[in-house]
Amino acid sequence: MSAPDPRAVDNPISAIFDLAEDVNREAPRLRKLVWYAGVFVGIWLLLDFVLILQNIIQSFVLGIVLIALFALGIWTMFTLRRLNDFLNYYTLRHSVILSIRQDDPVVFAPQGSNAVERLRSHLASRNPSMTVAIKTDGQSPAVLKGKSGMLYSFEYYLRSRSGPLWRLFGLGYPGYQLFIKQIDQAPTAETFWSMVRAVDEVCRQNKLPPSRAIVLWKRTEDQDLQDEAYDILQRSLLSLQHRTRSYNSSLELIIENQDGSYEFIPYIADTYLSASRAQ
Secondary structure (H helix, E strand, O other): OOOOOOOOOOOHHHHHHHHHHHHHHHHHHHHHHHHHHHHHHHHHHHHHHHHHHHHOOOOHHHHHHHHHHHHHHHHHHHHHHHHHHHHHHHHHHHHHHHHHHHOOOOEEOOOOOOHHHHHHHHHHHHOHHHHHHHHHOOEOOEEEEOOOOOEEEEOEEEEEOOOHHHHHHOOOOOOEEEEEEEEOOOOOHHHHHHHHHHHHHHHHHHOOOOOEEEEEEEOOOOOOOOHHHHHHHHHOEEEEEEOOEEEEEEEEEEEEOOOOEEEEEOOOOOOOOOOOEEO
């Protein structure tokens, strides 16, 4: 079957989604090719290192060539790692956009005695793997120590330890942290900055990246989000440096309206084993 003409476009919007679907279908195969290439380059680096030790004294010119090839192999490994990170980012981003596209336009809070309990139930319903963790591993309320020694309070905190390989080399599972801070008044710019500072302090203390930080606002009819606070929310970013990589997560405002509906600014799809994006 011949490929369609890439210049032919009927509906640009639907064509973009179709193109994203095509790329997403190819992503697993590309990731496998990247893995094969990484194994090949890794074996070559070991062999090249042995050849360098054997020939650096006997033949200076050959030794220089082998060292140059070794450096090229190291650069190739870093390039393959960045390509793999891009594929992981793209597939995650695609799945999130697709889930939002297929989601209900209006989401209502489940039953619960208070806003935090209702939000916890909502998060568990969206991700069944979090159900047990939310019931058994979370702290409500939680008082956590920051890097400076100050104590910060949250209405709910959930933590999953990182893997040993990540702690040593930055590879594997980086752990998970969920912060929920409830407010009753309309949030201000200082509200969001305070949340960012608190989460940043705790993350630097326990050396785990921030996975999800939520400001929960139970809004009344006469309250509204000001433009300045909205701008700060959109620019708020939680970050942790670990082993030359930066793990970033956006601050999220979840509004529970009087009619029981939720608003998400921004909408963040989450899984218990997911982590903030490594840059």
